[in-house]
Structure formats: C-alpha cells, structure tokens
Amino acid sequence: MSRAFQGLDSGQLLLICAAGLVAVAGVAHTAATGLDHPEIAVGFGALIAVGELARLTMPGNREVAPIGAAAALGYTLLLDLSQDQLRHSALQVVAVIAVGMIAGALPHLAVGRPPRLDAMARRLLTGALLAFAFRPLADPLFRLTQGPDPTWWPALAVMVVLIAVTLLVDVLIAALLRAEQVRTAFRVAVRDELNMAFPLGAAVAASGVLLALATHSMDLVALLVFAAPLLVTQVAFRKYAGIRATYLQTVRALSRVTEVGGYVEPGHSRRVSRLAVAIGRELGMAEPELLELEYAALMHDIGQLSLRDPIPGGATVLADPEQARRIAELGAEVIKQTGVLDRVADVVRRQCDPISDDPPLSSRIIKVANAYDDLVGGSTDRDRAGAALERIRLAAGSAYDPAAIEALSRVIDRLAAVHRL
Amino acid sequence: MRELSWPARVYLVTVIALGAGVIAHSVTTLGQAVAPGRLGTEELGTLLVLALLFLVCESMPTLLNVEQFAVSVSFSAALAAVVLLGPEGTALVGFTAVLSVRPGLPLVKRLFNGAQFAICGHAAGWVYVQLGGRIGVPEVHAFDDLIGPYVAATAVFVPLNILLTLTMIRLATGVRAVEVPMRGLAQFLLSYLGYGTFGLLVAGLWATVQSISAVLVLVPLFVARWAFGQYHAQQRSYDATIAALCQAVETKDYYTRGHCTRVSAASSMIAQEIGMGQERLRAIRYAGMLHDVGKLGVPTKVLQKEGPLTEEEFAAIQLHPMRGLEIVRGIDFLDEAYAGIMHHHERHDGRGYPMGLAGDEIPEFARIIAVADAFDSMTSDRSYRGARPVEVAVQELRKNAGTQFDPVMVSAFVKALEHQPWQPPRRVEPPPPDADEAAVKDHDDPTMPIEVVSGP
Numbered sequence: 001m002s003r004a005f006q007g008l009d010s011g012q013l014l015l016i017c018a019a020g021l022v023a024v025a026g027v028a029h030t031a032a033t034g035l036d037h038p039e040i041a042v043g044f045g046a047l048i049a050v051g052e053l054a055r056l057t058m059p060g061n062r063e064v065a066p067i068g069a070a071a072a073l074g075y076t077l078l079l080d081l082s083q084d085q086l087r088h089s090a091l092q093v094v095a096v097i098a099v100g101m102i103a104g105a106l107p108h109l110a111v112g113r114p115p116r117l118d119a120m121a122r123r124l125l126t127g128a129l130l131a132f133a134f135r136p137l138a139d140p141l142f143r144l145t146q147g148p149d150p151t152w153w154p155a156l157a158v159m160v161v162l163i164a165v166t167l168l169v170d171v172l173i174a175a176l177l178r179a180e181q182v183r184t185a186f187r188v189a190v191r192d193e194l195n196m197a198f199p200l201g202a203a204v205a206a207s208g209v210l211l212a213l214a215t216h217s218m219d220l221v222a223l224l225v226f227a228a229p230l231l232v233t234q235v236a237f238r239k240y241a242g243i244r245a246t247y248l249q250t251v252r253a254l255s256r257v258t259e260v261g262g263y264v265e266p267g268h269s270r271r272v273s274r275l276a277v278a279i280g281r282e283l284g285m286a287e288p289e290l291l292e293l294e295y296a297a298l299m300h301d302i303g304q305l306s307l308r309d310p311i312p313g314g315a316t317v318l319a320d321p322e323q324a325r326r327i328a329e330l331g332a333e334v335i336k337q338t339g340v341l342d343r344v345a346d347v348v349r350r351q352c353d354p355i356s357d358d359p360p361l362s363s364r365i366i367k368v369a370n371a372y373d374d375l376v377g378g379s380t381d382r383d384r385a386g387a388a389l390e391r392i393r394l395a396a397g398s399a400y401d402p403a404a405i406e407a408l409s410r411v412i413d414r415l416a417a418v419h420r421l
Numbered sequence: 422m423r424e425l426s427w428p429a430r431v432y433l434v435t436v437i438a439l440g441a442g443v444i445a446h447s448v449t450t451l452g453q454a455v456a457p458g459r460l461g462t463e464e465l466g467t468l469l470v471l472a473l474l475f476l477v478c479e480s481m482p483t484l485l486n487v488e489q490f491a492v493s494v495s496f497s498a499a500l501a502a503v504v505l506l507g508p509e510g511t512a513l514v515g516f517t518a519v520l521s522v523r524p525g526l527p528l529v530k531r532l533f534n535g536a537q538f539a540i541c542g543h544a545a546g547w548v549y550v551q552l553g554g555r556i557g558v559p560e561v562h563a564f565d566d567l568i569g570p571y572v573a574a575t576a577v578f579v580p581l582n583i584l585l586t587l588t589m590i591r592l593a594t595g596v597r598a599v600e601v602p603m604r605g606l607a608q609f610l611l612s613y614l615g616y617g618t619f620g621l622l623v624a625g626l627w628a629t630v631q632s633i634s635a636v637l638v639l640v641p642l643f644v645a646r647w648a649f650g651q652y653h654a655q656q657r658s659y660d661a662t663i664a665a666l667c668q669a670v671e672t673k674d675y676y677t678r679g680h681c682t683r684v685s686a687a688s689s690m691i692a693q694e695i696g697m698g699q700e701r702l703r704a705i706r707y708a709g710m711l712h713d714v715g716k717l718g719v720p721t722k723v724l725q726k727e728g729p730l731t732e733e734e735f736a737a738i739q740l741h742p743m744r745g746l747e748i749v750r751g752i753d754f755l756d757e758a759y760a761g762i763m764h765h766h767e768r769h770d771g772r773g774y775p776m777g778l779a780g781d782e783i784p785e786f787a788r789i790i791a792v793a794d795a796f797d798s799m800t801s802d803r804s805y806r807g808a809r810p811v812e813v814a815v816q817e818l819r820k821n822a823g824t825q826f827d828p829v830m831v832s833a834f835v836k837a838l839e840h841q842p843w844q845p846p847r848r849v850e851p852p853p854p855d856a857d858e859a860a861v862k863d864h865d866d867p868t869m870p871i872e873v874v875s876g877p
Contacts, residue, residue, distance in 0.1 A: 239648075250659070337665035341662065
C-alpha cells in the first residue's frame, strides 16, 4: 500500500534466498546427472515460461501465473507418457520450473518490468515442495496403474491430497509475508489469502491433474489442448483484475476533484484514506471491509462539491458541526447515486456521528483520520503530530472512538520511525 | 406462444416433432441394444453421468465474450457423448435440456431446446459414425484416430445448433439474421470450438478416470464463469460509480447536469458509426464522461461573470482540459482517452486550445468528443437561452464543419442520429431563487463564443 514500505523485508529476503538455493541445487543436480526425457522437460518448461509471460496481478497487488503453475503441477505429477514410465527426480522438476520461470520473466525484463522476486520465489518454492513430496511416490503409484488390475484412484487421491496440502502451505506463507508487509494480523491475513487463492487455486489444481493424466493416453501435443480450459480462466481473471484495479484508480483519481476545486488541501483525500486503511488494518479489518473503508475515506469530502463556497482550508474539523453533518449527508447522497456502494454511502453519512449514536467502525476511523489530517496536513513535524493527537484525545469517548485513536497513534509512531530513517 | 406468427408456429411444431421422432428412434434402438445385453450397465452409467453433466451446464449459461448470447458449456457434454455413446445416446443427453432448471423458461422453449439438441446430437453422432469413428470409451492408444471424425461431428453440431436457434429467433422476433450480431460471430464460433475441444478431452480421458475427467475439465471453466460474473458485476458497478462521480462534479452548475453522460452517449454513437472496436469504444465512453472534470478548477466567479472576460480569466477556462488530464492521469485507460480529454477544445482550423492543434494533428478521440460536446450544449437549456431543437443544432454543426469540427465526425454523427434518435434533456425549470447562481456562459456552446477583452 504505502510506498514507504516498498523495500523487501526480512521474510521476503529469506524466501528469495531459499528459492535461490533450491533452484541452484536443482539446476546443478540436473546438469550433473543429465535430463531424463529432455523433450518432455522442454515441453513443460516452455509451457511454464508461457505462463510466466502471461502472469497477472490480482487485487491487493498479488502476482499470479496460473498457466505456469498448472504446468509446473502437471510436470510434477507426471507418471508416464503414453504408458512409457517417467522417472524424473524432484530436483529435475525444480530445475525445469526455475529455468522456465526465468525464461518467461526475461521478456518482461526486456521491456522494463522487473520481476517481483518474492512472488516468483513463492511460486518456485511451492512447486518444489510438491515435487519433493510427490516424486518419491511416483514409482509405486505408476505400478498400481499397470499390471493385471490397473487402477488410477490411489494416484488421483494422492495427487489431490498433496496438492491441497501444498496450496495450504502456500497460503500460509503468503499470509505470513502479507502480515509482515502491510502490518495486519496473521489471522486476518490467512482469511484474506484463502479467499483470494481458492477459486484460482481450484482451477489451477484441476488443470494440473488434467495435464498429468492426459499424457497417459496422449502424447505431448495434447499439452496445448489441455491448457485450453485454463486459458479461458486466465482471460476471465485478467479482465476481473483489470476492472478492479481501474475501479480503485478511478475513485482515487476522482477523489482529487475536491482538491482541484479548492475545497480541501491538496492530497487530503489520499492521506486520509491511507491513514484510515492503516488504522483499519491495525484494528483487524479484512480486505473487503478495507476496500469499502478506502472508498469511503477517499470520498468522505465529496459532499463539499455541492457547497456554494468552499470552507476556508477545507478543514471539516474546524467547520461547525451542523455544516459538517450537511456535507456528510450530501456526500452520501452522491455515493448512493451509484446504486452499488450503499454501504460506503452509509459510512460517509455517519462519519460525523458522536460515539453515543454508535456509528459503524469505518465511520469512526474516518472521523479520526480526517481530524488528524485537518490538524496536521502533509507535515511530518513530530510536535505538530503530538499536539494534534492530544487535541483529538480530549474528545475520546464522546466525538472519537478511543480504540481508533490508539490505533492512529500506533500508525503515527510507525510512520515517524520510517521518516527518521 | 400466442403472439407467435404462423410460420414461427409451424417451424416450432416441426422441430419439436422431429426431435420427438429422433428420441423415439433412439429409445427403441437403445432398448433393442439392452435386451441382448450389448449395452451394459457401464454404458447406462455413462449416459446418466453425461446427461447430468449436460443438465448442470445447460442450467448455468455462461456469459462469455459475446454479450448477446448466453453460451453454455453443455456442448462439451453433448460432444463427449458422441464419442462415448453414439448418436442415440447423444440425442437422449441433448433432450435433457427439457429439464433445465433455468428459472422462468416456459415449457415451449424447453421443448424446443430439448428437441433441437436431440436433433443436433443425433446428426453429429451420425456423421461421426459415417466417418469411421468408434463408439465407446476410446482405447488409450486410439486417441489420434478419434480426432478426425470428432472434428467433423463438431463441425455439424455447432452450425446446426446455431441455424436452428437463429431461425427460431428470426421467426419469433422478426429480427433479420444479419442483424443478429455478425460482429461477434467469429469470437462466438471460436468459443464454441473451444467448448468442442473440452468434449474431446472428457471423452479422451474417460478410459483413465471415468467421470472425474469431466470434473477436471469443467472446474477451470466454472471458475472462469465465476470470474466472468464477478467481472461483469464490477464493470456495471464501475460504470455507475463513474457516472455518479461525474454528476457530482456538475451539481454546482445547475444547467449542465447530465452533460457528461450525454456527451459520453453521443461520443460512443459517433465512435460506433466510424466502426471503432470494443476496447476503444469503452475508452471513449469514459473519456466522454470525464472530459470536463477539470472544470472544477475554474473559479466559480469566472463562470458566473457577466460580459466579456479578461485574458487571465479566459486563460483559467482554457486550462480546464489540462486540469482534467491531471486528475484522470492515474487511471489506466488507453492513452487515447487522455488525449481525448486534453484536446477536446481544439478546433479543426487550429484556433482551439490548449495546444492549437489543427486537422489530423488533433487526436481522433478529441475530434469526436468536440462534436458531441458542442451538440449537447446546444440542445440543452442554458440560463441565457433555451434549448435548440436537434435539427438546428445539426445545422450549426454542419456550418462549422471544416472550421471548428472535423467534417468526418460531423457526418458520422448526423448518420448515427438518423437511425438512433437523440433524447434531449428534459426542460430545465429556472433554478429556485435560493439555489446556487447559475453560470451565465457555457464554454462548450459554439453559437455563443466567449468574448475576451485584451489586457489593460
């Protein structure tokens, strides 16, 4: 979210190092022992590269590569090619995934889009984990599918169970990283990641198993055909992620009209929304609520557009309560016009309510964040911040929610620490 | 049913009767096969699974790329049945469309759907057999021999299905087949062929894991369907939000309410007329919607000033496209949309603002928005004059084509207006006395150029 946290933190570095080590081990081992069935390795490697090339960014800045992941799954789960048993080792799987991913990332790099190392590392490690768990079982499972009484059910069951476990581990890693990165509670992060990963994970898992099973009765050409269902999925998710991103960008951009019109200080809406989201995270809100909170915070002053004359300095904390309430009402009316953001409209409407009226948590958060920004503005002066916080604390319990104030003060302390660096 | 014309009724009855014939034939054939034990319980199980699959898919039509058609994945199941069960089985699988749980589907439509799927299925199965396709669960090695006959079966099934359905639509609604979107047809056929492949996958994997193969193929598709649903919901929600926010920007000026949505509509009419693709159409809709957001940066007193403006005040007005661009720059649109917003006040003869571009230097989007913008301004009420009739506004556009406007865009708009009548805004009552003062000039109005006095 905040640009200040852009650098990689320790968890991510650890992940990248681990992935790098595994990749080097895989490539070195494969180079030493030679590729088993090079044409298959190349075929799947190419599909992984294509998938990496077609990676997409899901809401919440999560990078995924569904086709690549399915191809990696397929290669890991491969038992035979047209009944010809395959015995590639887990380390070879790792090598193929690593090389494929790097090959797919190169074109992105060439046009100036550097890879997200942490996301790539996570994809590689997830693939490696499954490979190390499944490859040793490949031989006994294959023998079950041959012989006098061939059966695929044990193989299928093992595949499904191992994939489920791997995906779960992946979600946990992602949640750990996210909790550290955006400072949210681990429990909340796990839920967010699960919600996000489930649909795509199911599609990828099904396609991966499909790829592995398909090579039993067909040759390598079928690879392309079997990636087709996932291609449809990828297109759908790309469109979905695209509109979600555009939506947020548009609300962020249009929230600035109040600044251009001279109603509020430049940057006010963005700062309030950032503060509000940080406070919301601090208070354990999950992602869907945070999105609504962000929308409401961005548009909390939109009602001012209906005023004849801008309030001096645009500071609603200094305006008389009656007028602030009217601005909130007008803003909620505008948002209600959309017909889809009713909850956001409600949050905006009740942003001035005293605590005794029991407004929604988001409204309380916005009220605190707005008051703080009205008093401090874009300044990073610590004394000013302290004074503002003191002034807000005076009305704790009546005008402002004490929990929100405490969360605000934690967020400010953290930001101050960042600024000192 | 009552409002159907008699050719439509005859057609409907014929298709249903034919379908019934096919079903009767299939049932007797299969019945004879069951009696001497040629058709085992395994085949019956397959039939049941495929019928169930077909029914599930048929009940949940997916809105894929083509908006006018609800394409359902049921094709895959029907075509898998061609391989696994042969023509009779496919006809039965297709006929289950009658039982579709899609809400609000009248019995006649159900019967028609079931009948036409039965006919298509049987025909496809017949072609498959004629070309030497083997019926039954394919051997693990025999996959390659399957492909030829299967492609032929798909090539029969899909066009036959489209033909039967389109004829019905044409007879029932009087829409000529050509008007049923030709533009999306290629995309449409492509997705059908895609679904065809999925059927082949289901059949090809049946030997290995039986019905699980269907689940594995369909899970990604159902996830895709879910994602497309989310996408469409977000898209609608986005359109509503952007419109509401743009209207909020306009609330201050009593007379220009609704201007942005109308400019957006007129712009996309022109864009459609000159044959823009889907992506660009969407972009110009948003560009038209957002073209004036920068106007808030113009001080209210300039907009409300009576009489000519000083050069500084006029400069403030001239700045508004740049201000608008500044606001929307953070949104990932096509670059063309930015250009359209920034240059929508350029003139064909080069005397516009902010850059003074002329002719083809002006971006296409800007030339379109300029026409739409001026047209809506003329056909709406203003504080200093009433709305002009559409004909007068068109004449004005024609008069200024070549000087202010691009003649190509003007004639495209005139043509679009012929088959898509314009809905001018309702008459605006004079504002209540306690309302905000209204602007006394409109920078978009070509009939009332803003007067500027040179500096002191």
